[in-house]
Amino acid sequence: MNSVIVMTQTSNYSQDGLSIVHKPLIKIEPLSFNLDLLKLNYDWILFSSKNAVKYFYPYLQQTSYRYIAVIGKKTKAYCEDQGIAVDFCPNDYSQEGFLADFQASAHAKILVPSSQAAQPLLVDTLRDRGLNVTKIDLYKPSAWSSHVTDIDQLLAQHKVGAITFASSSAVNAFFNRSLPETTKAFSNIYAIGQQTLSTIQQYGVEAKVADEQTLDGLIEKVKESWM
Numbered sequence: 001m002n003s004v005i006v007m008t009q010t011s012n013y014s015q016d017g018l019s020i021v022h023k024p025l026i027k028i029e030p031l032s033f034n035l036d037l038l039k040l041n042y043d044w045i046l047f048s049s050k051n052a053v054k055y056f057y058p059y060l061q062q063t064s065y066r067y068i069a070v071i072g073k074k075t076k077a078y079c080e081d082q083g084i085a086v087d088f089c090p091n092d093y094s095q096e097g098f099l100a101d102f103q104a105s106a107h108a109k110i111l112v113p114s115s116q117a118a119q120p121l122l123v124d125t126l127r128d129r130g131l132n133v134t135k136i137d138l139y140k141p142s143a144w145s146s147h148v149t150d151i152d153q154l155l156a157q158h159k160v161g162a163i164t165f166a167s168s169s170a171v172n173a174f175f176n177r178s179l180p181e182t183t184k185a186f187s188n189i190y191a192i193g194q195q196t197l198s199t200i201q202q203y204g205v206e207a208k209v210a211d212e213q214t215l216d217g218l219i220e221k222v223k224e225s226w227m
Helices: 035-039 050-060 073-081 095-101 121-128 145-156 168-175 181-185 194-201 215-225
Strands: 004-007 020-022 026-030 041-047 064-070 109-115 132-143 160-165 189-191
Touching: 004 145, 004 215, 026 050, 026 168, 041 050, 050 073, 050 109, 050 132, 064 073, 095 121, 109 121, 121 132, 132 168, 145 160, 145 168, 145 181, 160 168, 160 215, 168 194, 189 194, 189 215
Parallel strands: 004 020, 004 160, 041 064, 041 109, 109 132, 160 189
Antiparallel strands: 026 132
């Protein structure tokens, strides 16, 4: 099969026997924030992505906390690679899975360093439970326009068999514009999880969703549905 799988997340991914073209749709821009927030005492620090760990790591030693919670197998693995002990990671790697399993004492103080563009579900739900949540906007995503154009060209040349999306930010970078006809007509699209799927559907587009919210799970869904 000559068609390629276009993957749009920031991290590289490969699998033997598959022709994968990596076209990240998002660039990451670090943001400044109020450093006084690091002087508070937290019960939990919650990392929902590898990027959150990466960009908060320089501040971790300055922060007083008791426990670390993470969402996602890759996030947990990255923490462990950096020598950060993880106290809680749900078996279901989605935000919904985290919210279903996470338990904290009443009025616990939770620090959530994350993207400025992060979906509000996580923080809002924790606050609704009476937890004291502080969110730090660590970085913001911006569209990688040349890669968007590259994907359009591959689609126009009928070289693409599937496109995968691993975040709402990547979805917005791709669909929030006037689409070329060949791009608009392409329908073999895959989402890593329900939140990413929901964002895709906001553009009137349908997608298949991975059974496990990991890049491996995403590729397994592509293989199961397309190959």
